[in-house]
Amino acid sequence: MEFGTPAAIFYILAALIVGSGVMVVTLKNVFHSLLFLVLCFFSVAGIYVLLHAEFVAAVQVLIYVGAVTVLLIFAIMMTAKIYSPSVRQVNEQVIPGLIIVGTILIVTLWAMSKTVWNVSRDVLAGQSTSVIGKSLLTTYVLPFEVVSIVLITALIGAIIIARRD
Amino acid sequence: MTLVHYLSLSAILFCIGIYGAVTRRNAIGVLMAIELMFNAANINFIAFSKFITPTLLTGQIFAVFVIAIAAAEATVGLAIVILIYRHHKEINVDKINVMKW
Numbered sequence: 345m346e347f348g349t350p351a352a353i354f355y356i357l358a359a360l361i362v363g364s365g366v367m368v369v370t371l372k373n374v375f376h377s378l379l380f381l382v383l384c385f386f387s388v389a390g391i392y393v394l395l396h397a398e399f400v401a402a403v404q405v406l407i408y409v410g411a412v413t414v415l416l417i418f419a420i421m422m423t424a425k426i427y428s429p430s431v432r433q434v435n436e437q438v439i440p441g442l443i444i445v446g447t448i449l450i451v452t453l454w455a456m457s458k459t460v461w462n463v464s465r466d467v468l469a470g471q472s473t474s475v476i477g478k479s480l481l482t483t484y485v486l487p488f489e490v491v492s493i494v495l496i497t498a499l500i501g502a503i504i505i506a507r508r509d
Numbered sequence: 510m511t512l513v514h515y516l517s518l519s520a521i522l523f524c525i526g527i528y529g530a531v532t533r534r535n536a537i538g539v540l541m542a543i544e545l546m547f548n549a550a551n552i553n554f555i556a557f558s559k560f561i562t563p564t565l566l567t568g569q570i571f572a573v574f575v576i577a578i579a580a581a582e583a584t585v586g587l588a589i590v591i592l593i594y595r596h597h598k599e600i601n602v603d604k605i606n607v608m609k610w
Binding site for chain 2: 350351354358361362365366368369374377378381384385388391392394395396397399400403404407408411412415416418419420422423432433434435437438441442444445446448449452453456457461462463464466467468472475476479480484487491494495497498499501502503505506508
């Protein structure tokens, strides 16, 4: 494996993702962990660009960094004083959780290293965005419409749940 | 970069997400950990799309679907959190166990 510029970018992005992910789950102040979550989302978008998935990277920035983060900020602000750093933020499951998560990680990495991946050598001609657009409106038109119905149902449901009655 | 690099990164991020979802007391913290797990799954989808089926882009299309479903999940989840806060003045998940018995 040669160590070129893409490899360096990958390792920088991976370090950012893992570091900010650890901050998200360990920081005591929920608002600070939300800011690290934004950094994590941006780094994941960088990984998508590195994998030649420009459209998904744009969607990631628009929906996660734009919409989901604003929703989380609203939720944190509306549940004031819960996020104050004096409140204990972790439960009693830290040690069992670490053991189980470590076991899952080791088993997954071991299985990955043992698997023979059927890697294809083909290269996509042209931009990925136009191929995605064509597939969404031909092969995947039924899941596309179902997802739009799910989204509108979830939005109406969220309004009804959070409404003051 | 090989496929295993991206899969390892995704596995690490997913395990961080599991840890957060298991140990956080704050319901919003649990939702943020779940978003981390969604992102790990998406990295997997797009890495497989790049390395296994580079011309079909199936993984990228399903990543878009996953992002849409994650947005719906975050909306409904946060609506429930706000409703629970209004009723109980509390969003720590080890205190909200009214449906347990």
